[in-house]
Amino acid sequence: MPESTRESFLKCFSKLKQNVLWKVAYYLPGLPSNVRLGKWFPQSDILAHPNVKLFISNAGLMGAEEATYFGVPMVVIPIMFDQHFNALRLQSAGTTLILDARNITEKSLCSAIDEILQNPEYQENAKRLSVVMKDQPQTPMERAIFWAEYSIRHKGAPHLHSPALNLNFVSTTF
Structure with missing residues (x-):
């Protein structure tokens, strides 16, 4: 400063x-x-x-x-x-x-x-x-449990993974 x-x-x-x-x-x-x-x-x-x-x-x-x-x-x-x-x-x-x-x-x-x-x-x-x-329909703990169980039910939920995970270093940097 x-x-x-x-x-x-x-x-x-x-x-x-x-x-x-x-x-x-x-x-x-x-x-x-x-x-x-x-x-x-x-x-x-x-x-x-x-x-x-x-x-x-x-x-x-x-x-x-x-x-x-x-x-x-x-x-x-x-x-x-x-x-x-x-x-x-x-x-x-x-x-x-x-x-x-x-x-x-x-x-x-x-x-x-x-x-x-x-x-x-x-x-x-x-x-x-x-x-x-x-004003949420679930408590934070209930939401965390839901998403953990959802991920287990759907074998890691690959449909929710960001395509950015597969970009190379150059694509993500520039």
């Missing part, structure tokens, strides 16, 4: 009355008293906590799915691969604001955080999407 972006985060976080957990692998000087650093946090457990108001993420699939499952609105900063698609999908659902990683300023970050925290529509949309996501 560029120094200017890191400074923007620190300045913005220092203005918040909420506590912030920030996953970074290094020490940051001048840390505001409401910010806790860590190399790792139990992300799913934290997102499940009822006091969590917002998740700032790169919109990676796992984090996006977990935030959606627990009904937590997001500010996302996509950087690569599927993150841009995930960010747009979440934004269209009304649960997320997107920031451009190349142009983050203290003002843009604080503005996005304030919008999510002050506008109840983001929280309502996140909770609604969570209910939709959880």
